[in-house]
Amino acid sequence: MFTPLVCGAVVFPGLFYTFRKVLRSTFTRWSDADVVSVSERLAPSQLMSPTAAGVTVVASCRDVMTDSHWLVNGFVLFGAPYMAHDIYAMYLSHFYNQRAKGQVGAHSGHSLQTVRAFLFKDWMLILHHLALLLIFVRGLGDFFIGCLFTTEFSTPFISIGKILIQLGLDHTRLHRINGIIVLLSFFTCRIMIFPFMYWMYSRQFGIPLHRVAFHLPLQCNVGNLVILAPQIYWFILLVKKANRLYLRQRGGKGDGNKDRPKTD
Template sequence: MWRTLGLASAFFPGLFALCTRALRWAAPAWSSRDRVLLSGRVVSTVQATMATVSGLTVVLSCGDVVRDRHWLAVEYIWVLVPYMTYDIYVMYLCHWHKSQEKGVAEKKHSLASVRSFLLQERLMVTHHLFILIVLTPVAQHFRGELGDFFVGCIFTAELSTPFVSLGKILMQLKMQHTLLHKVNGILILVTFFLCRILLFPFMYAAYARQAGIPLYLVPFRIPLHCNIANASLLAPQLYWFGLICRKAARLYGRSPADKSS
């Protein structure tokens, strides 16, 4: 536990610092904002890839979805804790740099800039804090030695993140009108829907098959806190999926005349 926490606490900020330093050398004309944004997205992609691989490993290793164990289901939680803490800070940095460019932020960091960040990014910050304060104790202690399969499933929700990050990077590089951006947009929709929306019915169906009961009975057979945790995770995903669909409608629904203008 402590070794994993220490390594992850050094790895993510270290990778972020390495990326910003490399961009300062490779793209000296870029602003600090551009370097921070791109570096944050690179680190996010690395973490998402690690989480997805860990999750798939756990899911494919657990034949019994309730009782089978895999060490990654426990150990990777201690990677997520420092990452989520780091990510909140990087989100704040991104917000501050964007505000600087718009001329609505003070030159130095202040309580006002923190308050502005918390107001604008309240949903994402709440999501991160929920994982840190609620889901981490549940996953590490309160569930006992049951449910590694479902923890692995939650890890795989990160599959869509690399495509989301790539889409933002392409927009940052002014490549939002390319074929790559359009194909990536489709991949965002598909992976987000599969791994962040259908993931929850899939987990309930896996339990129903294991227990030999109809799917509709699963919410009444599992502990209440499991239903509450799943609902709390699913709700923001539905909101974000709605935003993604609206963006996709604007991207793919424009006429050729609109796109050329």
């Protein structure tokens, strides 16, 4: 039972610290902030496996309320250490970025002030992680947990986009293609998955879609809202960022491509 939990506790921190060591020796000019930031983004590359598990579970469950699948318990235990460690990795990234900006002394260590600043800055991401962890542990039915597994499909592409920016490749065609994939996968797997879950419930029990929320326990609706609200906010930010990038590149072309990077 605890084997997946132990594996997750070894795999995700192990990947993070391995990437830190490799990047530090490979990109010797990178700062600690650069190394930690990219390492944090590389570690979620393993999240395609829960996505595959989620699709398998969703496709296998005929009854959305009572059907179970053996993959769910294993991946809940395997993913729990990732949620916990990712919060720690985000804090390290915040700490070294603050140090690079001079807001933390070059020789200063971790303090309650840096932790408080991190909690204030990234409270929404932390809340998202904790909410998912709580829902996965308590359980909503294997079908619904399988749907929530699929929300991680967009995470590796988001990480790739930030890594490309870190490498100075944010004006390349690869970055633009990845940006389109981010928008499509984020909208499909992190936003539309919630109407899909309610639609599947309404289809099984023969009730109108708009009445489903009144048939579900309050904690289910609140849990879904806590997870969905940040997704909508982050998607709006992604769309605004994509629009700024499009306008900037369009303006560059209008100037005869004089600022066009050689990497494209």
